Amino acid sequence: MTIWFRILLFLAAILSLQLVLRNIRKSKLLISDSLFWIFFSAILVILAIFPQIAYVVSDLLGIQSPVNLVYLVIIALLIWRVFKLYLRVSSMDTKLKELAQRIALNEKATHSK
């Protein structure tokens, strides 16, 4: 991992953290939803400051370049997050449907009285 790559990682982490905090400040992001991004940034910062971790783990897994391990970690985290997001969307779909049905049924009940 070159020094430039480490600086890039670090900057990416700070930028994403700043984005998250700004949106909490503007009351647009729930604190419980920000947790992932804070951990995500923390992992990037740790990898940028201690690249030895990436070297050791990539050796263990037989990955040729530690940079690839960093990519792998980022991709894995993002895939996991996307899946969680899908779960959220599904549950929101269901709730929205239930709400609309309940409102429609209530309206029918009040009109036919």
Place this chain on the structure above:
Amino acid sequence: MRTLIIIPAYNESQNIVRVVDNLIQNFPQYDYVVINDGSHDQTAQICRDHSYCLIDQPINLGLAGAFQTGMKYAMQNHYDAAIQFDGDGQHRPEFIGAMEEKIKEGYDVVIGSRFVSAEKPKTLRMLGNNLIETFIHMTTHKTITDPTSGMRMFSRRVIRILATEINYGPEPDTIAHLIRSGAKVCEVQVKMDDRIAGESYLNLSRSIRYMATICISIVFIGWFRQKVDLGKEEVLS
């Protein structure tokens, strides 16, 4: 002074009658409202059968959502104070009077604490309680002996904030942030009962997640959050 008791209820069919009947029979001076949070059991039907004061949410919004519904109801109906009260009978209404007195003295948040004068037991659960107490003390220089107590009373100017803002759920990080924003917070010694029926929401993985969220919210995010404008202090008679 008009006080509203907010009882969020999720699948509390085994407890709700005992809790509400006790309020109606022994504490008629308080208004109450049951917020049914989209329960899968008979909670809503039981409340209707007993003609309790009920707000029936068609879907499950979680404790924070149900709590906020109660706060919106309190705001709409101009209550001077509102107290969060467990649907499972852990909280005892005989302590509400003492908490009201503190609101009258001008406090914004009154916490029904198990540990003002009593010792905190050394269990795993209380380790979490202690950790949150430490973090709140670190960031606000105020000692809250029982930050995870679910029995909290709020003044009118805080009700407005809890009813309308996001990220003001009924959790210790909200208390910490309100202290930072200049709210006056105090505690009153109370006793709590153990759950009689039903099971607790918190299991191990949820507990870890809960602790992580609350702690990071208090020590880290708190620094960056916008302080909330509490408005004028109100004098109650």
